[in-house]
Amino acid sequence: MSQAERRQRVFISYRRADGAGQAGRLAEDLDRLLGDRVFMDVSDIAPGAEFEQVLRSELASCGAVLALIGPRWLASFDGRPQEAQDYVRLELETALAQQGLHVAPVLIGGVELPGEAQMPAGLGPLAKRQAVILRDDRWQDDVANLARELRAVLKLRRRVWPAIAAAVLVAALVSGWLLTHRTPAPAPYSHDQAAAIAVRATEKAIAACRPAPAGDCPLVFRFQPDGSAQRVYFDSGACMLKAPPFGDCVLDKLSTVRIPPFNDLDAAEVGLDLVVEQGGVAKVVPQP
Template identity: 45%
Template sequence: MSQIFISYRRDDSAGHAGRLEEALERHFGTRNVFRDVDDLPPGQPFPAALQARLRGANLVLVLIGPRWLEAERDGVRRLSLPDDYVRMEVAHALGQGIPVVPVLLDDAAMPPANALPADLRPLVHRHAVRVSDAGWSDDVARLVGALQAELGPRRGHLVVRRVLLGALLAGGAALVAWWALTPQLPPFPAGRWQAEVRYDWGDTYQERFEFTRTGHTIIGSASFLGRARDIEAVRWADGLLSFETHSESVMGSEHRVSTHRYVIAPEGDALRVRYSTAGGFGAPPPMVFMATPLK
């Protein structure tokens, strides 16, 4: 079950939620961090699936951006609606005694208690942390340190080892079981891959990826809109390959550089690719797609 549950409002903090999920997965493992955009299996009833994930959570992060409090639906503030998913998530966590950490994004402020419905007011008494774009790396490192203190370092990766190691010390017969149940990280996804990607504006492209690793050096390319681009800021850790590429957009006389971020997790014979972009003329939502070997 998920250990860290990320609660966020999509039209308030979807971009930050995706980046934070990627950072936390590097430290705690992909199976120990939950965010609804791509972690719910298809076909599950949404509220029931969220409640099941919350029941398995050891800690809930509540991402609060500039529109978290005042977001509306049909002219009514969403937090005032009993069926608002964000309200349901936070109220359930507070009511069940699950540790809740408010994460204030950039210049967002903690809402005053009198602006919240009664079941959310205990949130203002929880110690908040701030995460900003300007200080992202340092802020996330401090957050990870606080979570490790609460959950235990690398708990998701080590819990099975700790339990079975006790059995191993009790008797040599547990050796086979320990090795059989210890989580194995997937191999580096070397080779050439392809994916059909439909972007938020409606166009579909056949994107290609190529990765090579020699020792600690990783080189490769990832295409965007069908054009191959060198990968940068590459990291391979805990079974996740993350990197960036860049492209330039032009609107009239204005030029902007977009940063495309990818986090790739091998899944069987395919790759699960989480993609997000920032810095261009729009703010498209993060997306997830599958890549298969290029034949």
């Protein structure tokens, strides 16, 4: 594995007596969403390997460290001399000391992030990092949001093409587009036209991202004046259609939708209702 590829890996630090189950579940979900980029000591240290050496090597080259903090995390440091061998303390002290390494507390089991004064010795700076909350009843949504943030932090692409092939393909697409298309002049915004385009694109995305779970969820497109999609999102706190991989697949495909450019609004929105019935029958209905 190249150094650049290692910089796109995620290190999960956890206390086995506090959050081993959630750590394992998180590792599996992130591997699926990010593409086999997670390091976790139980599964990723070979038998016979020198434990501390492997940990230090991974921490020196990874791009992000997730510190799982559960109900027994703070108490697990009580009675441990700071100089005694404690791999969780070692992992986090090493990570916090590295310039530019993304270190995020991940709160599980309903806990709050301890204040700096409550933190174990040497781990006070962890209290100043932005925390991520993973809730059992919203696990899929929360992990999907975490995965999106990690993609940005690690500068991941969803598809990686060889540079030459990508350059040739882009050049061909641009040349073909220039020969056959001209940018239309902006006109007044047409909600009906925008809704029709959004409905057709969503129907195609659902067909391409099957199997779809059953559910009912509102979907919102926000368009910029040039006609490009500024943002596409599920406007619902909890909805099975948002869950990965289906939800991520749909949003990814809809992020490139375009409508004719308009000149009378700063931004325009189109709302749709997505309904997937048992058996996979899908309906896409524009909102008024």
